[in-house]
Amino acid sequence: MNLSLILTTGLLALQPAAETELQRPSDSAPTTAEAEAPAEEVVPAGEAAPAEGAAEEATPAEEVVAPAEAAPPADDEPAPSEVAAEPTETEPADPAPTATDGERYVVSAGAGGPPFYDAADTVALRARHGIEVEPLERTEGPRWRCLVADPACGHSFEVNALAAYTYRGRQGRVDGMGEDPRWSSGRAQYDFWMNLPVMREVVGDKLFSRMTLGPKGGLIFSDGGSTWGNLGMAFRYWMGRGRWAPTIEFSSALTFKIGERELKDAGLGDPKWKMTRGPLGFTADVGFGLGGFGAIVLGGQYDSPLAREEIPDQYRTSAGGAFFVGFRGNILWGGPAAAAVATHAITQRRVQAP
Amino acid sequence: MSAFVSVFVLSSLLAASPSDDPAGDTDLVEVSQTDDEEEPDEYGPFFEDEAPSDLEYLGRARPGRLPVLSLGEGSFCFVEGTYCKASLILSADIGAGIRAPASDEGPDVPYAQFTFRGGIAIRPAMIRPRKRKAWGSWGVGVVSSWSKGTGAVSFGSDDDFGDAKSTDATTTFRVAAINQMWLSKRNHAAHLDFTFGGARSEVLTSGVTLWGTHAEVGMGFGGWGGLFLSGDFLDRDTRVVLGFRGHGIAAGPIVAMALAGLAAGGAL
Numbered sequence: 017m018n019l020s021l022i023l024t025t026g027l028l029a030l031q032p033a034a035e036t037e038l039q040r041p042s043d044s045a046p047t048t049a050e051a052e053a054p055a056e057e058v059v060p061a062g063e064a065a066p067a068e069g070a071a072e073e074a075t076p077a078e079e080v081v082a083p084a085e086a087a088p089p090a091d092d093e094p095a096p097s098e099v100a101a102e103p104t105e106t107e108p109a110d111p112a113p114t115a116t117d118g119e120r121y122v123v124s125a126g127a128g129g130p131p132f133y134d135a136a137d138t139v140a141l142r143a144r145h146g147i148e149v150e151p152l153e154r155t156e157g158p159r160w161r162c163l164v165a166d167p168a169c170g171h172s173f174e175v176n177a178l179a180a181y182t183y184r185g186r187q188g189r190v191d192g193m194g195e196d197p198r199w200s201s202g203r204a205q206y207d208f209w210m211n212l213p214v215m216r217e218v219v220g221d222k223l224f225s226r227m228t229l230g231p232k233g234g235l236i237f238s239d240g241g242s243t244w245g246n247l248g249m250a251f252r253y254w255m256g257r258g259r260w261a262p263t264i265e266f267s268s269a270l271t272f273k274i275g276e277r278e279l280k281d282a283g284l285g286d287p288k289w290k291m292t293r294g295p296l297g298f299t300a301d302v303g304f305g306l307g308g309f310g311a312i313v314l315g316g317q318y319d320s321p322l323a324r325e326e327i328p329d330q331y332r333t334s335a336g337g338a339f340f341v342g343f344r345g346n347i348l349w350g351g352p353a354a355a356a357v358a359t360h361a362i363t364q365r366r367v368q369a370p
Numbered sequence: 371m372s373a374f375v376s377v378f379v380l381s382s383l384l385a386a387s388p389s390d391d392p393a394g395d396t397d398l399v400e401v402s403q404t405d406d407e408e409e410p411d412e413y414g415p416f417f418e419d420e421a422p423s424d425l426e427y428l429g430r431a432r433p434g435r436l437p438v439l440s441l442g443e444g445s446f447c448f449v450e451g452t453y454c455k456a457s458l459i460l461s462a463d464i465g466a467g468i469r470a471p472a473s474d475e476g477p478d479v480p481y482a483q484f485t486f487r488g489g490i491a492i493r494p495a496m497i498r499p500r501k502r503k504a505w506g507s508w509g510v511g512v513v514s515s516w517s518k519g520t521g522a523v524s525f526g527s528d529d530d531f532g533d534a535k536s537t538d539a540t541t542t543f544r545v546a547a548i549n550q551m552w553l554s555k556r557n558h559a560a561h562l563d564f565t566f567g568g569a570r571s572e573v574l575t576s577g578v579t580l581w582g583t584h585a586e587v588g589m590g591f592g593g594w595g596g597l598f599l600s601g602d603f604l605d606r607d608t609r610v611v612l613g614f615r616g617h618g619i620a621a622g623p624i625v626a627m628a629l630a631g632l633a634a635g636g637a638l
Binding site for chain 2: 154155156157158161162166168169170172173175177204206208210218221222223224225231233234235237241245247272273274275277289290291292293294295296322324326327328330331347353356357358359360361362363364365
């Protein structure tokens with residue numbers, strides 16, 4: 017008997033408790049979404065943002081206000097209801113506080129549908145937080161499917177052509193014979209760039225690339241049939257968000273000789289172009305441009321010598337280098353490509369290396 | 371009697387345990403499955419689409435586009451793509467490296483080459499999830515290439531440079547099988563390429579053309595271009611090259627401008 021009572025008592029204790037009276041949103045009370053809108057109605061214009069942080073900490077007790085408690089407050093909008101309580105409780109008899117510091121109070125309860133702020137309210141809010149009063153948010157997209165570099169592109173691919181004046185030099189000959197020749201020449205360079213955004217800027221809901229970095233590769237031509245390949249990196253910094261924003265470009269690459277016209281064949285008729293071996297060199301340049309269309313470029317190149325002890329003298333090459341200044345641009349708008357092809361042609365015909 | 375009553379009471383209490391919990395009394399949320407076709411069959415990063423973002427570039431590519439330059443919605447693509455079942459491989463590349471003869475044949479010299487390559491690749495194991503594009507990570511195919519590189523230098527002994535000989539250029543023909551591993555489902559996804567086959571070329575300065583081994587590991591971005599490290603291993607003649615390649619459509623303008631400059635300059 018006692019055991020039965022004990023078991024019975026235990027089972028009764030294990031039964032689920034009766035359903036507690038939970039507060040639920042009823043049909044007449046505003047729902048969560050609806051509570052945000054009426055809560056916003058009574059929020060003074062310009063008070064919502066600072067009140068969100070301060071009101072939560074300063075007035076946790078304000079949550080007992082009925083409109084807020086009828087629906088579970090949303091995580092992002094607990095304050096409007098609390099702020100709504102503040103003017104109601106602290107200034108019940110003062111309908112319109114005086115405007116100070118450029119702020120405006122708009123009490124628009126029952127004044128119609130949203131939005132309950134106007135452009136002047138937005139300007140005042142931006143001024144208070146040090147945000148640009150009139151942000152220049154670009155609306156037009158890039159052209160040419162991002163084949164012309166643009167800050168509105170996430171990643172882009174482009175083909176550039178460089179036409180430049182170059183001052184070349186060679187460090188004599190490894191056998192000690194001859195002088196160190198210096199001569200003026202031309203340089204034509206065609207590169208493929210891949211631009212990846214490494215620093216982005218957010219304006220509204222739009223992304224803009226502020227800095228891009230990526231691999232590049234291409235061909236370099238100069239006088240005497242000199243042909244190099246190059247593989248390296250290209251960097252571009254945008255000083256704006258427009259299509260014609262100024263840019264700073266920097267690129268560097270390893271270079272390798274592919275071929276040139278043999279000088280020693282000059283006495284046997286037209287020198288022929290042939291594959292020519294050469295050790296790795298490097299080239300680097302810096303440019304200042306407008307948009308992705310073109311840039312003024314200043315750079316240099318160095319070719320390593322091939323003069324190891326086990327290399328026969330007739331196959332050794334001496335060190336060489338060049339400085340160049342020119343214009344580099346995207347080939348899509350024609351000008352840079354035409355300039356590079358013309359530079360290449362004129363260099364082949366007019367320049368004779370010593 | 372009292373025991374019987376106790377048992378009766380216990381049984382009643384056990385039977386009275388609520389079996390159906392109203393949804394509002396617990397944290398459990400019942401998920402209604404209205405359509406079997408909406409349930410995803412595959413899981414994991416390869417089979418899930420990218421999460422949408424509130425932020426986007428003005429120049430963002432439009433989603434849902436077909437593979438570019440393709441026939442039959444990806445059945446055959448002229449430019450390799452993520453969702454292509456069969457693709458044309460057509461590229462031009464340049465690279466530089468080292469030519470290393472056997473130790474007593476000649477010095478190690480720099481080596482540079484340019485190559486034209488063509489072939490075809492297929493995806494033999496395409497996965498076709500419901501309501502999603504078919505996709506496969508593994509691609510296999512065959513490629514053939516022709517290259518022209520710098521010449522070789524050889525001599526009979528280290529002490530006698532008088533016998534040094536050289537060639538002007540080295541021409542190589544290759545046939546190889548290519549294995550691809552596509553790493554994501556983006557439109558122009560990155561993929562790793564492993565190529566293994568044969569190379570036929572003149573060995574050093576002997577004038578004899580022999581077959582050797584060709585091996586290459588590379589990384590590409592869709593079919594538009596990529597980097598590679600390749601080696602040709604012939605008898606006493608080894609060439610290792612690091613280079614970059616571009617699809618014919620991407621490399622065509624550069625080649626055209628270079629040829630135009632050479633032609634206008636009287637070099638052709």
